[in-house]
């Protein structure tokens with residue numbers, strides 16, 4: 001196995017994109033390798049609210065939208081940010097508030113009451129949606145998702161990431177993907193800008209995950225699903241124009257929210273098509289998971305993934321400085337100390353990362369870093385320690 005020796009291996013050429021990222025060319029495969037999306041793969045229907053600044057109006061729209069989608073007796077899973085949005089929903093069977101410490105057990109305990117409903121309606125952030133996916137799975141009913149922030153691409157995925165116990169390690173569980181999703185512009189536009197930055201950050205992983213997927217395909221370990229590949233690439237291309245200028249609050253307008261919502265949904269659909277997170281999650285997600293496991297989450301998932309992408313960019317031989325500028329523009333972490341991590345911590349993270357998802361071949365497995373090489377890599381990316 002080739003090992004990282006301190007100089008970035010030019011595994012792929014760089015086309016000079018200002019973000020330092022490039023989408024690799026889709027490998028040509030025999031027709032048999034193309035997995036056709038079957039009717040069993042149900043893609044969620046997505047609606048973006050017409051109202052751009054009045055949340056009470058968006059709440060009206062949401063109530064009507066649920067009715068149109070034949071949700072007549074909902075069980076609500078609502079976080080604090082979603083309270084105003086659910087005001088106009090009627091015939092509610094029950095309401096659960098997951099809070100920051102919702103666990104798998106908490107979600108299971110809600111499923112009994114939810115069985116009397118015709119759908120679970122999740123209105124809130126990532127933890128709320130993750131909990132609702134498990135509630136819906138336990139109750140055996142569909143899920144309608146109403147995200148109140150755009151911090152990651154899991155809104156439309158069937159995966160629920162929740163801890164088993166309070167403060168315990170999170171696990172990714174197969175649950176229920178929403179069959180419909182509603183994006184309230186006035187709610188999303190008021191969400192903390194850190195969540196928007198994280199949402200864009202999660203999408204920076206897509207071209208890198210495709211590079212990793214190509215590596216696995218070249219090694220004969222996996223086959224490429226073309227539909228999943230294109231959706232992942234397209235969702236990155238949608239947000240690419242946002243990467244070149246500083247992202248301040250003044251740039252957060254309805255069109256930007258709509259664009260990011262579409263990109264995150266497409267990224268989630270890429271996962272649904274393939275049945276795994278492969279098209280949007282490679283070495284950079286393994287590094288972020290290793291940070292979670294060793295030191296606990298230090299930032300939004302998408303922000304950690306964006307930071308970790310710097311390592312992938314280096315290992316893939318892409319434009320490190322271009323990508324670093326992109327992270328600075330987006331206000332995303334670009335140095336370990338912004339996550340409270342030392343040089344030694346980062347070496348530990350890189351050594352742990354391959355074990356966070358055994359069986360997924362990425363540039364990390366190809367580089368096969370041991371402590372001295374990991375230390376050289378960390379020093380080359382952050383010489384100031």
Ligand SMILES: [Zn+2]
Pocket residue numbers: 152153202281285301302305
């Ligand atoms: Zn992610």
